[in-house]
Amino acid sequence: MRRPKYFTPKEVSVHNTLKDIWASYLGKVYDLTPLLEENKGDVLLKPIAECAGKDISHWFDPKTKDILTHVDPLTGCIKYYTPRGRFLHIPPPCPRTDWANDFGKPWWKDNRYEVGLLSAKTRWIRIINTLTSQEQRLEVCSEETLEEILQRYLCYNSHAASYTWKHNGVNLDMSKTLSENSIPEEDEFYCGSPECDLFSPSICLYFNDDLTEL
Known part of the structure; x- marks a missing residue:
């Protein structure tokens, strides 16, 4: 299904x-x-x-x-x-x-x-393209897998599938959610404040040299 x-x-x-x-x-x-x-x-x-x-x-x-x-x-x-x-x-x-x-x-x-x-609960994350240094902040559903989050991100980078997604240097399992990949939630103390972006968890994208045509 x-x-x-x-x-x-x-x-x-x-x-x-x-x-x-x-x-x-x-x-x-x-x-x-x-x-x-x-x-x-x-x-x-x-x-x-x-x-x-x-x-x-x-x-x-x-x-x-x-x-x-x-x-x-x-x-x-x-x-x-x-x-x-x-x-x-x-x-x-x-x-x-x-x-x-x-x-x-x-x-x-x-x-x-x-x-x-x-979604029962949404989360904010930062996606950083290490090749271009571009950063995008996204609100995502906590129930979504990384593959589904990738689909959200395609409007900012149509070749997102040609990157390796990592958090703190560890490769992420694209079939699992953020929490299942042990990515912590943003600090609620800073939510809505000017510093909120700084405390949202970040995902770094590393280019694989084999652009995927989508």
């Missing part, structure tokens, strides 16, 4: 328009753009659109993976809890003949929109 792609919260947050809308919930990332296109003009899309690029895990019961419910104080019936307002595929509070319930799976249970996993 293909390994799922991990995303940082920042990567999700940039997809925040009606023509490009992502959301994360319960540890997964979803591209809801097709959902909005299929239901264009429906007023019930408003609560979803208002949360574009955000995590909406608080909408859900982590045990049932369904929308939170509550007991309606007037009717005593169990209903979905939607404090931001009723949204698409949530039934109306009272029986209605004009509500179409033949949509199949509700959108939050439809894995067609799933694009990957949300």
Whole structure:
């Protein structure tokens, strides 16, 4: 099976328009753009659109993976809890003949929109090209392997696969994560400070003399 792609919260947050809308919930990332296109003009899309690029895990019961419910104080019936307002595929509070319930799976249970996993924790690293002395600071997912981090870095160096990756002079196992390669996390005391770059762990790239065509 293909390994799922991990995303940082920042990567999700940039997809925040009606023509490009992502959301994360319960540890997964979803591209809801097709959902909005299929239901264009429906007023019930408003609560979803208002949360574009955000995590909406608080909408859900982590045990049932369904929308939170509550007991309606007037009717005593169990209903979905939607404090931001009723949204698409949530039934109306009272029986209605004009509500179409033949949509199949509700959108939050439809894995067609799933694009990957949300990182539980991100890390900052510095990648230093020893051939050119160029340095790039990257926010990566702690769950990513070095090979996956390399894919992130390709936009800065298209020949990154032609380098040996090292930390403190030790060759890194590209199939393992940063922590599995014993690369320490950045000092939290300096996170967000002007000195933060200095305390992010560094990975040095050494050219192998055999450029890989990508």
